[in-house]
Amino acid sequence: MHYPESTFVVIEIDEKRMASMNQSQNLAHGLESKICVSGKVCGQLSVFNKHCLTIAEQRLIDAITSDLAKWLERKQVEELLRIRLKEITCLYEIRRSMGLELSIDNVCENIFEHLIPAMQFPGIASAVIELNGKRFTSSDYDQNRIDKLQSKTSIDDKVCYACYQKSDAIGSFLQSTISLNDKVYGYLSVFYPEDQPFWCWRNKGSLMPLRMI
Numbered sequence: 001m002h003y004p005e006s007t008f009v010v011i012e013i014d015e016k017r018m019a020s021m022n023q024s025q026n027l028a029h030g031l032e033s034k035i036c037v038s039g040k041v042c043g044q045l046s047v048f049n050k051h052c053l054t055i056a057e058q059r060l061i062d063a064i065t066s067d068l069a070k071w072l073e074r075k076q077v078e079e080l081l082r083i084r085l086k087e088i089t090c091l092y093e094i095r096r097s098m099g100l101e102l103s104i105d106n107v108c109e110n111i112f113e114h115l116i117p118a119m120q121f122p123g124i125a126s127a128v129i130e131l132n133g134k135r136f137t138s139s140d141y142d143q144n145r146i147d148k149l150q151s152k153t154s155i156d157d158k159v160c161y162a163c164y165q166k167s168d169a170i171g172s173f174l175q176s177t178i179s180l181n182d183k184v185y186g187y188l189s190v191f192y193p194e195d196q197p198f199w200c201w202r203n204k205g206s207l208m209p210l211r212m213i
Helices: 055-098 104-118 143-152 201-211
Strands: 007-013 016-019 029-037 040-049 126-131 134-137 169-171 173-180 183-191
Touching (some): 040 055, 104 126, 104 134
Antiparallel strands (some): 007 016, 029 040, 126 134, 126 183
């Protein structure tokens, strides 16, 4: 910038605001550039100064926001690939165990072992399988907490910070039917604590392929 000592910069991304330290009360002039990721505006870069700002400086901040947007897009792609890899690994291991001569107890234990690490927040996730009248639970299952969650889950509740869109949030409780030839044999359910981040649709995808056990 032509006058760096009197320049104040603000970056706003996804409702977060970061600012430089040299804020002044007499910043009469400003420039801004939108940060667009995958065709959607997710923030902006703003520059303020008590001196007049130039077209060259506008081009500079436009170039910066363009590079920042490309970096954010790469981060999103990397995150989606990482999530997909976790899902593929989860499904592969579960299906592999189902091909072995294992008891239903061992199959359910194997599902818990590989499903929970594939969730967005594995450290606080719990899982339950109900099958032919029997109930199998992960090691950190809590019936009182589950009953409370089931009665209060809402699609309109607060979205976790990792979600890219508000529509991605579907609550802190997920359930998928275990069915074969249109007959329901039970359910697979996964939970988060009520006061923790909520599920996204991408977590739902980890449950749906398990419907045919």
